[in-house]
Amino acid sequence: MITAVGVGPGNSQFLTLEAQAAIATAELLVGGSRHLATFATSRQQTRLLDADLNGLLHELRRDHRRQRIVVLASGDPLLYGIGKWLAAHFPPQELRIIPGISAxxxxxxxxxxxxxxxxxxxxxxxxxxxxxxxxxxxxxxxxxxxxxxxxxxxxxxxxxxxxxxxxxxxxxxxxxxxxxxxxxxxxxxxxxxxxxxxxxx
The missing domain is CATH 3.30.950.10 (Tetrapyrrole methylase, C-terminal domain)
Structure with a gap:
């Protein structure tokens, strides 16, 4: 399962409880360097969210049925965020979106x-x-x-x-x-x- 998590405007205190739970149970965290530095733990695998979206898509399609994958998004994933891109490539039954507070x-x-x-x-x-x-x-x-x-x-x-x-x-x-x-x-x-x-x- 892929979960897109909105992490809010910047300060981690604006993370919702649902977002906290999803991040805590993730096996693979995908996000920008600032987000990974803030939220990743030593027991989680990480993948930098960068310009290589084709490579990311290949990895997500390969791994999403056997790993709990969380993609971290600034603000809200569906407000000019990664959520739209994920929704274009994965059906609703394979994608969960947790909204966040937008900037x-x-x-x-x-x-x-x-x-x-x-x-x-x-x-x-x-x-x-x-x-x-x-x-x-x-x-x-x-x-x-x-x-x-x-x-x-x-x-x-x-x-x-x-x-x-x-x-x-x-x-x-x-x-x-x-x-x-x-x-x-x-x-x-x-x-x-x-x-x-x-x-x-």
Missing amino acids: IQYLCAQVALDMNELYLTSSHGRTPDFDWLLQHHKVAMVTDAVIGPRAIADAIIQRGLRRSLIIGENLSLPTERIYRLQPEAVAQRYDINVVVILNER
Whole structure:
């Protein structure tokens, strides 16, 4: 059986009890280096989740019927996470998904922003259609190193729009910072972050 576990926004205290139990009983843990360093024990086998998804798929298909395999996902596995990829390759009877608290959920909770009518998206490996996105009154974007807060701010300025940006950096970690800024005040660089774009007319 393969279990995809959402490990929350970063701090292990946001791990659900169900996620804790799945990780504790896993025979093979698959995850990024930070996740493996946090959750793996000496009695578990580990496999780094990297760009070699074809190799991972081969291993999972070979081993999932004889091992309890847990794939660790940042935030929630189905919110721009590994869960979608797993669901495309394994039927529901061979895949269990344990949801986690996403960085977007966490940020909204920290600033008491309701998530009603919030459009969720990601800039990981893609170029957002800002003309379409900025028609929405509330957008939450999981960013990457290419399209981050500064690129979002520039897109807003180029279109002559007024928006507020809530930037959550290193969420749930000791170095967490949350900013509420106008586009002109957005810095060039932030650590791992999520951005909420608000039309506050």
